[in-house]
Amino acid sequence: MRPRRMKNQNEIINNSKYYLANPAEYKGKFNELFGNNNPIRLEIGIGKGDFIIGMAEKYPDINFLGVEVQESVIVRAIKKLDNKKLDNVYVMMVNADKLSDIIDHEIDTLHLNFSDPWPKTRHAKRRLTSESFLNIYDNLFKGDAHIIQKTDNILLFAYSIEELVKHGYKFNKVSLDLANEDIDNVETEYEHKFKLKGERINYLDAVKCIRK
Numbered sequence: 001m002r003p004r005r006m007k008n009q010n011e012i013i014n015n016s017k018y019y020l021a022n023p024a025e026y027k028g029k030f031n032e033l034f035g036n037n038n039p040i041r042l043e044i045g046i047g048k049g050d051f052i053i054g055m056a057e058k059y060p061d062i063n064f065l066g067v068e069v070q071e072s073v074i075v076r077a078i079k080k081l082d083n084k085k086l087d088n089v090y091v092m093m094v095n096a097d098k099l100s101d102i103i104d105h106e107i108d109t110l111h112l113n114f115s116d117p118w119p120k121t122r123h124a125k126r127r128l129t130s131e132s133f134l135n136i137y138d139n140l141f142k143g144d145a146h147i148i149q150k151t152d153n154i155l156l157f158a159y160s161i162e163e164l165v166k167h168g169y170k171f172n173k174v175s176l177d178l179a180n181e182d183i184d185n186v187e188t189e190y191e192h193k194f195k196l197k198g199e200r201i202n203y204l205d206a207v208k209c210i211r212k
């Protein structure tokens with residue numbers, strides 16, 4: 001669901017030091033932007049930002065880039081970020097299908113958290129683990145490809161496993177109940193809501209060796 005537009009939305013977004021208005025300017029230079037050579041992780045569909053902010057706080061030696069397509073959603077993440085003092089996170093408002101224009105073999109890990117399931121077959125291409133997105137992601141990774149996905153939706157989870165296998169990924173971990181695993185975890189907003197309802201969370205950690 002799309003949240004209501006905030007009155008001063010544009011002002012909040014454009015005045016934030018965490019917001020990259022023209023992210024393509026940093027293509028191939030994100031380490032310069034962060035001012036270090038620490039690994040960079042990307043989250044697509046950051047929602048209201050709880051995961052990326054929690055991760056950036058927990059791991060100050062890892063850099064984080066967050067992508068969100070909806071303005072009325074990213075503004076809420078930016079409002080939270082503006083109350084923090086972090087130097088390892090930036091967010092941008094783009095559709096993930098444009099990421100090859102912005103990131104060039106720079107990230108170590110991609111996080112996909114509670115991505116929209118797009119249940120109708122005719123919309124399958126919009127799922128963030130469809131073949132066309134996996135092809136885009138190949139060019140974002142610095143070395144081997146590494147995707148971590150969490151979702152409540154078992155059909156999206158099954159689809160993702162199938163697509164990742166077709167694309168040459170192998171699995172470090174597949175779980176149908178993240179809460180019962182010994183896995184380091186930062187909750188997202190959706191995850192929090194599902195957990196309160198007693199729903200299980202699916203989790204996968206997949207890697208693909210990319211030959212250069």
Ligand SMILES: C[S@@+](CC[C@H](N)C(=O)[O-])C[C@H]1O[C@@H](n2cnc3c(N)ncnc32)[C@H](O)[C@@H]1O
Pocket residue numbers: 044045046047048067068069070073094095096097113114115116188189190191
């Ligand atoms: C179901 S919400 C989950 C939000 C958050 N990750 C969480 O777990 O609480 C999915 C989010 O992904 C964003 N999104 C969906 N497709 C996207 C795309 N192609 N590029 C960037 N963001 C996208 C949506 O706008 C939405 O905010």
